[in-house]
Amino acid sequence: MTSTFSAREINLRYLIDQFSLQRINDPNFFSEWQINLPSLTSLEKQELDRIQSGYFNLLDNPPLLENVVKLTIISPLLFIGGFYLQPYSIKAEKSISIAKESEGVLIEGRLDILILKPQIWAMIIESKQLSFSLEEGLAQLLAYMLADANPNLMTYGLITNGADFQFLKLIQRETPQYGLSNKLFIGNREKDLYQVLQILKKLSAISG
Template sequence: MVQVIQASNLELHEVEERFNLQEVRDLEFFSEWQGEMSAPSGFEKQILDKVKEDFLVIAKYSPSEEIIKLTVLAHLLFSAGLTSPPFFPKAETPVEISFEDGNEVIRGRIDVLILHERLWAVVVEAKRHSLNVSEGLAQALFHMMSSPNHETPTFGFLLNGTEFQFVKLVKQQTPQYGLSRLFSLRNPGNELYSVLSILKHLKEVVLQ
């Protein structure tokens, strides 16, 4: 009898063990989120300042994933150019992985998937504001392992409205992943500026 496991129930160690997945903490592995990048325009900064101001109020009411996508994620993806051709966003994309012995299947749904040609450019996992952003890492890695990308990296974006983190997955030989630092609306200034700059840079990396 085939055992069906929901990706949302997986813990990080389970994903690492099932896929022989290794975390790389060397900063050079995930260099795409670092270095000099173009800053948001003055108009974009005004929008991002408004997004931060509004969401810090909304956060007091324990917003759901849907509200986070609507009030924060939508602005970021649109401003980064990830909702326009040649990129195509898809929501609630079902994925499934069967293992060689045929006795186990893992199923899940990707919150937001950004497609470029036949490749997955960015996998987005949004979590309730009451959850730490790292709670979405195991699920995001499973979804990224489902991607058809074998020669090029897949990038992930985790958020819970006030916290944001990027993930890079490389599946050549032994699968490896790396994480960016954590960005937070609770920090001084507006770290959405950096988040948007990184999203724009990842878009250019995929286009290259």
């Protein structure tokens, strides 16, 4: 008999036990988020600064709801990066499932935002309320990424609560492995949001 779980109920321990998922801490495993990042135009930087200003405005006017985070931070970021244009295809509230037939396990869930290119998953973006930590959504996002049936493709993901951003890399081998970037914060004076867009562009180019 097959047991069905919601992806929102899955934790990392479950993915480790059921799918032998391994976290790789070697910085060389996921170096793409730091090395040879593309440059940004002056216009892109200006628009990112406006998004940062919008974030500070959200802080001054709570509550910080998920739909507001999408509208004021996530959607503008994707627009600036050109992810609403070809060859991308945006799918909202996308249903996916992941099965482990030998164990009679089925995990089902929905993605808040899914960025697709033809034949491959370029990135997955899961937006959470600003008050949520990224760790609360990590297992959920990894469960979604494991749904990619092609073991020969690298899958990249981004999890964000609108303030913090963290990138993931998953390799679907016999033993799936994943690595994480450092966390980037929209409010940093060092302009972490610039790096977020640079990484998105870099991973997009790799996936293309």
